[in-house]
Amino acid sequence: xxxxxKAAVKKSAPKKAAAVTGRxxxxxxxxxxxxxxxxxxxxxxxxxFGSRGYHSSxxxxxxxxxxxxxxxxxxxxxNSEDLLCVVYDYTNQRIRERILATLxxxxxxPSAIAYATLEAFLTIMRDDPRMxxxxxxxxxxxxxxVDAKYRASVENFxxxxxxxxxxxxDAETLPAPLQPDILSVAMLGSVITVVSRWMIGGFREPIAxxxxxxxxxxxxxxxxxxxxxxxxxxxxxx
Amino acid sequence: xxxxxKAAVKKSAPKKAAAVTGRxxxxxxxxxxxxxxxxxxxxxxxxxFGSRGYHSSxxxxxxxxxxxxxxxxxxxxxNSEDLLCVVYDYTNQRIRERILATLxxxxxxPSAIAYATLEAFLTIMRDDPRMxxxxxxxxxxxxxxVDAKYRASVENFxxxxxxxxxxxxDAETLPAPLQPDILSVAMLGSVITVVSRWMIGGFREPIAxxxxxxxxxxxxxxxxxxxxxxxxxxxxxx
Numbered sequence: 270x271x272x273x274x275k276a277a278v279k280k281s282a283p284k285k286a287a288a289v290t291g292r293x294x295x296x297x298x299x300x301x302x303x304x305x306x307x308x309x310x311x312x313x314x315x316x317x318f319g320s321r322g323y324h325s326s327x328x329x330x331x332x333x334x335x336x337x338x339x340x341x342x343x344x345x346x347x348n349s350e351d352l353l354c355v356v357y358d359y360t361n362q363r364i365r366e367r368i369l370a371t372l373x374x375x376x377x378x379p380s381a382i383a384y385a386t387l388e389a390f391l392t393i394m395r396d397d398p399r400m401x402x403x404x405x406x407x408x409x410x411x412x413x414x415v416d417a418k419y420r421a422s423v424e425n426f427x428x429x430x431x432x433x434x435x436x437x438x439d440a441e442t443l444p445a446p447l448q449p450d451i452l453s454v455a456m457l458g459s460v461i462t463v464v465s466r467w468m469i470g471g472f473r474e475p476i477a478x479x480x481x482x483x484x485x486x487x488x489x490x491x492x493x494x495x496x497x498x499x500x501x502x503x504x505x506x507x
Numbered sequence: 508x509x510x511x512x513k514a515a516v517k518k519s520a521p522k523k524a525a526a527v528t529g530r531x532x533x534x535x536x537x538x539x540x541x542x543x544x545x546x547x548x549x550x551x552x553x554x555x556f557g558s559r560g561y562h563s564s565x566x567x568x569x570x571x572x573x574x575x576x577x578x579x580x581x582x583x584x585x586n587s588e589d590l591l592c593v594v595y596d597y598t599n600q601r602i603r604e605r606i607l608a609t610l611x612x613x614x615x616x617p618s619a620i621a622y623a624t625l626e627a628f629l630t631i632m633r634d635d636p637r638m639x640x641x642x643x644x645x646x647x648x649x650x651x652x653v654d655a656k657y658r659a660s661v662e663n664f665x666x667x668x669x670x671x672x673x674x675x676x677d678a679e680t681l682p683a684p685l686q687p688d689i690l691s692v693a694m695l696g697s698v699i700t701v702v703s704r705w706m707i708g709g710f711r712e713p714i715a716x717x718x719x720x721x722x723x724x725x726x727x728x729x730x731x732x733x734x735x736x737x738x739x740x741x742x743x744x745x
Contacts, residue, residue: 324648410646410648411648420707423700451712451721454701455700455701455720457700459694459696459700462692462697463693466692475684481685482685482686486694486728490727492731
């Protein structure tokens with residue numbers, strides 16, 4: 270909670286003495302209750318932005334979904350875009366966690382890790398299309414701030430991908446001018462575009478079809494890079 | 508020109524008899540002059556949307572750039588979004604033409620065709636960053652209509668890619684569940700995402716670096732698919 274929003278709360282609700290930080294109500298600290306309200310707005314944002322669309326959503330509709338008043342909204346967020354940024358972070362975080370949890374059980378082999386990751390990601394998207402909608406549609410073209418977040422997210426997932434397949438995408442074994450960062454972004458781009466199209470088409474194809482096609486793209490690159498690393502004298506791509 | 512916009516012109520400029528279709532001015536038909544004005548607005552749209560951004564652009568600023576009055580704008584376009592759609596089509600068309608022109612001179616060999624296509628596309632983007640800006644940033648998140656155009660464009664370019672590498676991405680030689688349409692969209696997605704990132708980073712890396720990295724992704728897939736087609740009993744991606 271920022272100082273500004275604290276001040277806003279005090280100003281807009283001078284009579285609610287219990288709302289002042291540090292006071293307790295039914296044994297729960299105000300801080301804990303505020304965190305709980307914030308979380309309810311995040312879930313409401315995921316729901317409303319992810320189904321109705323960001324541009325068609327109002328703070329009022331978010332509040333209705335959360336079952337909380339606008340005063341509480343502005344306690345945690347300065348506006349709708351602010352909430353969108355938080356919902357986006359939250360979505361990315363949940364995806365990261367799900368993928369990492371999957372990897373705990375996957376065999377320690379690059380191809381199997383890649384398949385498990387793709388399968389996990391596809392399952393999350395199909396099971397919660399609101400997340401897919403936020404990820405692939407709603408965050409695009411909103412503002413420079415959201416654009417910057419989107420780009421940072423692409424870099425983060427590309428780095429995650431790079432770490433997973435690190436032994437093969439190692440810069441030292443790659444013949445110039447191949448770069449692990451560019452190759453990782455290329456792989457991520459293929460995933461983003463195929464999954465986005467899958468979502469827009471209503472998730473018609475089975476998860477296994479998508480996973481196999483995306484997996485073959487990744488495996489093909491990994492195998493090719495192994496061949497290139499073994500024969501560094503050959504030209505990179507010809 | 509639609510009937511509606513014709514009516515709008517007549518209504519808003521009743522005194523300009525020469526503007527009525529079919530009349531001539533200095534030997535040029537009104538239709539030809541209107542087409543020329545429309546083209547000036549498209550160039551102005553490319554310039555203004557591509558540098559200032561769609562959301563920061565007004566019809567007024569487009570008109571100033573075109574050196575034409577708003578009356579002429581509404582003669583050809585119903586609003587700013589309408590012009591954006593036309594500018595987007597125009598950009599896509601110019602890219603298609605440049606790529607096809609490049610392919611006329613490229614050797615008839617899939618790997619060389621792919622490299623020439625990538626190089627041509629990267630050169631167009633760097634030489635006219637306004638086009639890259641329209642393609643990768645400005646058309647996103649504007650409206651359902653523009654979103655639909657963007658998706659149609661992805662499908663079109665994926666089909667173009669599929670045609671170019673047709674012999675290898677042939678559905679009949681691909682072991683199930685691999686699909687040429689999904690693989691083409693994956694390849695296009697890797698190009699879109701890498702080039703978009705390159706643009707946002709100010710086109711720092713040389714064209715050859717980008718082309719080689721994207722080419723290796725494509726070549727790797729093609730080689731892998733050849734191996735799979737030769738050994739159809741093996742699992743597609745494992």
